[in-house]
Amino acid sequence: MVVGVWLVGARGSVAVTSVVGALAVRAGLAEPVGMVTEALPLRDAALPSLSDLVFGGHDITAVPLGKKAESLAAAGVLPAGIVASLSAELVALEREVQPLPVGETPWETAGLIAADIARFRERHGLERVVVINVSSTEPAVSDHPAHAELAVLERALQSGEQVLPGSALAAYAAFRAGCAFVDFTPSTGARLPALEELAAREGLPYAGRDGKTGETLVKSVLAPMFAMRNLRVRSWSGTNLLGGGDGANLVDPAANAAKAGSKQRVLKETLGYQPQGHSLIEYVDDIGDFKTAWDLITFTGFLGVGMRMEFSWHGCDSALAAPLVLDLARLVAAAHAAGRSGPLTELAFFFKDPIGEVPHGLADQWALLSRFARELPDA
Helix, strand or coil: EEEEEEECCCHHHHHHHHHHHHHHHCCCCCCCCCCCHHHHHHHCCCCCCCCEEEEEECCCCCCCHHHHHHHHHHHCCCCCHHHCHHHHHHHHHHHEEEEECCCCCCHHHHHHHHHHHHHHHHCCCCCCCEECCCCCCCCCCCHHHEEEECCHHHHHHHHCCCCCHHHHHHHHHHHHHEEEEEEEECCCCCHHHHHHHHHHHHCCCCEECCCCCCHHHHHHHHHHHHHHHCCCEEEEEEEEEEEEHHHHCCHHHHHHHHHHHHHHHHHHHHHHHHHHEEEEECCHHHHHCCEEEEEEEEEEEECEEEEEEEEEEEHHHHHHHHHHHHHHHHHHHHHHHCCEECCCCCHHEEEEECCCCCCCCCCHHHHHHHHHHHHHCCC
């Protein structure tokens, strides 16, 4: 199964790390550490291999992939030797990353985006394409009548109304092009009733949202522990320090609020109540593509005895996210090949704010994902 992976934000840190990682692993230059699909039992599932993935995408910037990879190597995100070994491959991939087209109306823009994806599919003889949004986080959108019904939405787009944020327009264009869609960001993406209607009509699967790579990953392990031990969590507060492009984007209060909101959902869903506290996100330019989180948890035990727990997490955001992007491309392509459509709730394991009524504890999500992978038919 030859599969296209179309990255929205293809010149960004996560996208370039994903591409370099895939090229390095399939060339034998690196091990697939961090890829869930390379661990049992998913390793035995009917998934396309890394060598079956063909990359392309859109971006609003023009920084060459090779230059971006070199800057990530200088920042300690990518091994410099691997980047140097793959320089020719990265130059060859340049023609597959297109500037984001802009039409006179959102309807025309969506058509141009879909046409770029269709040409990519035809050029490489791809059986299917998975569109993955790894662009900057957007502010949450306000409700609009066009979000509820596809016919109303399409009339609004044709008339020139800007009723969809960029992530949702990308999802709309992906569905028009006959492609599955994944939102790895906390942006709106496909999470609108009108887009759900379009995906159902076209028989297309989608997944999201907001990749779970750091503090929230730890929360999804610890919160079930408190619930199973019947310990009352009184407060859970976290401070997140981010550098790089993602951190700079989150200086915008509206984008920051969207990100922080997705990080808190796991607590209420797992504990059954919302403890006091917030997730704060601060931009620190000096730490680059790395991130640090400190969390303080206070809880009550037997006879009302108050206790506390603290943890810290320091990781490289792109190196944590990139293998999951590759996992999702393989899993969603396999689900599409198997005839699945609509939200892929079984992929909640990968997301802070997953679609649908799903468990939020990591162990339960892993069980759901493992069963999903086992049941995929051979391609």
